[in-house]
Amino acid sequence: MSRTRTPIGRQVESDTVNVGEFRFESGEVITDMQVAYEAYGEFTGENAVLVCHGLTGSQHVAGRGTDSGVSGQASAWWSDIVGPGKAIDTNEYYVVCVNVPGSCYGTSGPASEGPDGEPWGTDFPPVTVGDWTRAQRLLLDHIGIGRLHAVVGGSVGGMNALDWAVQYPDDLDRLVVVASAARLDPQCLGLDAIARRAITTDPNWNGGDYYGEDRPDPEQGLGLARQIGHLMYLSKDSMDRKFGRRSAGRGGRGDAYPADPAAMFFPYREVESYLDYQAEKFADRFDANSYLYLTRAMDDYDLAEGYESDAAALSAFEGEALLLSFTGDWHFTTEQSESVAEAFRSVDVPVAHHVVESDHGHDAFLVEPEKVGPPLDAFLIAGVEGRAVTDTAPDGGEPDSETDFAPVHSSLFSR
Structure with missing residues (x-):
């Protein structure tokens, strides 16, 4: 050990x-x-x-x-x-x-x-x-x-x-x-199914047999699966605050739309840039087959x-x-x-x-x-x-006493 x-x-x-x-x-x-x-x-x-x-x-x-x-x-x-x-x-x-x-x-x-x-x-x-x-x-x-x-x-x-x-x-x-x-x-079941199909339809997945130095990983499929996952993890409000409709540059990365030259006319948006970045990082650290197994x-x-x-x-x-x-x-x-x-x-x-x-x-x-x-x-x-002291009361004001597990949505909090 x-x-x-x-x-x-x-x-x-x-x-x-x-x-x-x-x-x-x-x-x-x-x-x-x-x-x-x-x-x-x-x-x-x-x-x-x-x-x-x-x-x-x-x-x-x-x-x-x-x-x-x-x-x-x-x-x-x-x-x-x-x-x-x-x-x-x-x-x-x-x-x-x-x-x-x-x-x-x-x-x-x-x-x-x-x-x-x-x-x-x-x-x-x-x-x-x-x-x-x-x-x-x-x-x-x-x-x-x-x-x-x-x-x-x-x-x-x-x-x-x-x-x-x-x-x-x-x-x-x-x-x-x-x-x-x-x-x-x-x-969520449907979105997970689409994510898995993104992996299994990547030609490099090769039926799950892609290990070895001479075999490319199914990075595109795994990256797409991760992008779907990220969209599941964020809320509309958080995405609007973080990205809005802001452009990251017209056309974006040179390989963002390799088979779609008309896309170069339109903005490559910040939300796309974020998702592409997350996909690349994830494909570097995780195994595509593991993603299939764990989501199932x-x-x-x-x-x-x-x-x-x-x-x-x-x-x-x-x-x-x-x-x-x-x-x-x-x-x-x-x-x-x-x-x-x-x-x-x-x-x-x-x-x-x-x-x-x-x-x-x-x-x-x-x-x-x-x-x-x-x-x-x-x-x-x-x-x-147990009781916890919080920095703010549930209504956003100053707390006047200790409150059970505050702040909470009081209509749903019970025990």
Whole structure:
């Protein structure tokens, strides 16, 4: 196991562990499942917090300077929330983040080595959110962690966190689900399907067999898929504020419209420039097959699968739950979070639903730590009875007292 000192001020463990034979929900088995993780802080026996990463995130949730090989947008992706003195305080908690099966940051997936010594490609078994949860449980067993103080997850990581309450309800005291839902709606399912087709119709995808120095990656298809994703993560208000209809220059980059010379007459807009930039960065850091696998896992997830209802699925969980949602998020809406909160209430699980007024869209859980941190911190300390002091009252004025998980959209906040 490798341990490195980093600027976050605490010991960081960064390692990849062979957890042995792993049976996927599909029934397929691989004999040597590799699981990559990072852990921050010191384990005292009762202070472990598991953080579940988002779709293209990594185990590198906080800090700098580890040798994990993770870079770019996947590096320290929640460092405003996880760290010394922050909401998930690494001076108090032993924080573990595990790269999920099917990804490309150290855990076994399509890009990792298969039994024949070559990358698995699309021969890798289909992956589900349930597989993620069971791989995390095996990793925690390997490093000596039984019961968790909390499981925290954002976006599809929130689905992963919910699955912990279903598969291992006795293994955690508190559950935090941020900007997530019990299942995707048809609009998001459709957009994900288009994103996958952008990859699989790229000639360089080659049926998923594009690994090797002499084979070009399906960068165009993966870039288009990421652009669709970015549009899902932003709200109309945030896009109008950030880009408007402003031009980035007539014609834009020389390769922006290689087969459409008439386009050179029209503006190359800032929003196009932004999307092209994000596509290029993403194609440099992520694997196209992993994107196919992980989006399918997210699309497949349904909290109630195998049960009569969401409430029935959650009925064995005896801890406490916090849900955070954002008013400008149309990918995972406040109404979807409220539906999950109601499922918890119906089986008498103490639950708080904190709705943040925000126009940042789905990205709000990453870019507005000042709104995510206080309720998360308070909940980890004291559960749903926790209280957080805020800089402003819910109406934007000066606060006159402590308020429960403020600021909130009061019509939806309940416990």
